[in-house]
Amino acid sequence: MSTPDLLIVGSGLFGLTIAERAVAEHGAKVTIIDRRSHIGGNAYSEADAVTGIEVHKYGAHLFHTSNDRVWEYVNRFTSFTGYQHKVYTTHQGVVYPMPINLGTVNQFFQAAYTPDEARALIAEQAGEFAGKDPENLNDKGISLIGRPLYEAFIKNYTGKQWQTDPKDLPASIISRLPVRYTYDNRYFNDTHEGLPTDGYTAWLERMADHPDIEVRLDTDYFDTSQPLNRDAVRGNLPVVYTGPVDRYFDHDLGELGWRTIDLETEHLEVGDFQGTSVMNYADAEVPYTRIIEPRHFHPERDYTKDATVIQREYSRFAESGDEPYYPINSGADRERLLEYRKRAEVEPRTLFGGRLGTYQYLDMHMAIGSALSMADNKLPDLLRG
Numbered sequence: 001m002s003t004p005d006l007l008i009v010g011s012g013l014f015g016l017t018i019a020e021r022a023v024a025e026h027g028a029k030v031t032i033i034d035r036r037s038h039i040g041g042n043a044y045s046e047a048d049a050v051t052g053i054e055v056h057k058y059g060a061h062l063f064h065t066s067n068d069r070v071w072e073y074v075n076r077f078t079s080f081t082g083y084q085h086k087v088y089t090t091h092q093g094v095v096y097p098m099p100i101n102l103g104t105v106n107q108f109f110q111a112a113y114t115p116d117e118a119r120a121l122i123a124e125q126a127g128e129f130a131g132k133d134p135e136n137l138n139d140k141g142i143s144l145i146g147r148p149l150y151e152a153f154i155k156n157y158t159g160k161q162w163q164t165d166p167k168d169l170p171a172s173i174i175s176r177l178p179v180r181y182t183y184d185n186r187y188f189n190d191t192h193e194g195l196p197t198d199g200y201t202a203w204l205e206r207m208a209d210h211p212d213i214e215v216r217l218d219t220d221y222f223d224t225s226q227p228l229n230r231d232a233v234r235g236n237l238p239v240v241y242t243g244p245v246d247r248y249f250d251h252d253l254g255e256l257g258w259r260t261i262d263l264e265t266e267h268l269e270v271g272d273f274q275g276t277s278v279m280n281y282a283d284a285e286v287p288y289t290r291i292i293e294p295r296h297f298h299p300e301r302d303y304t305k306d307a308t309v310i311q312r313e314y315s316r317f318a319e320s321g322d323e324p325y326y327p328i329n330s331g332a333d334r335e336r337l338l339e340y341r342k343r344a345e346v347e348p349r350t351l352f353g354g355r356l357g358t359y360q361y362l363d364m365h366m367a368i369g370s371a372l373s374m375a376d377n378k379l380p381d382l383l384r385g
């Protein structure tokens, strides 16, 4: 096997976009390595062994973007269904539409407020903290939408996400809590939205489907027994690294904090468990944050009517060895990140990208957009050496 012109560490959407661009625009020969046994990073999905329903292995993935360049780019590899995401939440045995909108407000207060009446009511309820600087997330939430709605829909859900009482969380975690004064409960406002018609994995595999792209799975960049490892490659080969930035530097300055999720899968002998793809659970007594029922992502498919699969989602702080999902971004994390970034900038012939390489939550369209910018602005120099 000949030495590639470019090594990409990580076959998520960031790495795949760089690989595709390097081949298409620069005629480069690319090797992608991934420590997992499948391509695609966290966007990967697979058919459930029992029901055949497509399941998003690392949590629900909904594609949406207002970036026309990204939309045009992704449509080269897959078409998209017309799926529009909507979320509901269960609070004290009653189901409400999310995000909080006129339907939620009227159902909650058992009323028929007009948009202006609802706006006035919430402004009045939010007035409890008028003139005060909220010191924690709890007070901030109340100051944004008033105590009744905050305590019903935000307080315990956020507490479960962070395993922390919102009174002990910094106010800065939320800057706004949108309330819509219409009955529109589409979750995303983006121009383009949908799910890949043939599934995520078909899309991701097409991006790497080129004779000049070699994908090596079950291959860790830090495993010195495999030939393309960091110690052997460093400075000798152009590299785009999309793994965790702190791991690259052997956690020299300490580990960056992440939250993770656990998904508990259950098969049920009913055709439809909850009538929708995502049901949040807003109350503290329910230990999980939400239940995903993947069959509803593809109502156009002819799935079995006799069985379904659901995933209960639990959120917690990641420990060493857990999958890092959402950056915690504490003050200490931000200081460490700045130091790691300084090191990353001078790392020879290596660019850092993607959600792990930059310690940022990135939606899929953001990861792809950021990879396209790197391909435009930095890849030519990297490949020239």
Ligand code: FDA
Binding pocket: 009, 010, 011, 012, 013, 014, 015, 033, 034, 035, 036, 040, 041, 042, 043, 058, 059, 060, 061, 062, 063, 064, 219, 220, 221, 222, 242, 243, 244, 261, 324, 325, 326, 353, 354, 355, 356, 362, 363, 364, 365, 367
């Ligand atoms: P990604 O994590 O996908 O890929 C990185 C790859 O690097 C992984 O495959 C990993 O195995 C590999 N790697 C790491 N270290 C390595 C090493 N040492 N050696 C070799 N390989 C290594 N977005 C969205 O638009 N809509 C949504 O609904 C959601 N939902 C969602 C839910 C959850 C729970 C999460 C955590 C994330 C989302 N996302 C999302 C975000 C989406 O997952 C994200 O945008 C992409 O995964 C980003 O792609 P990357 O390539 O940056 O990382």
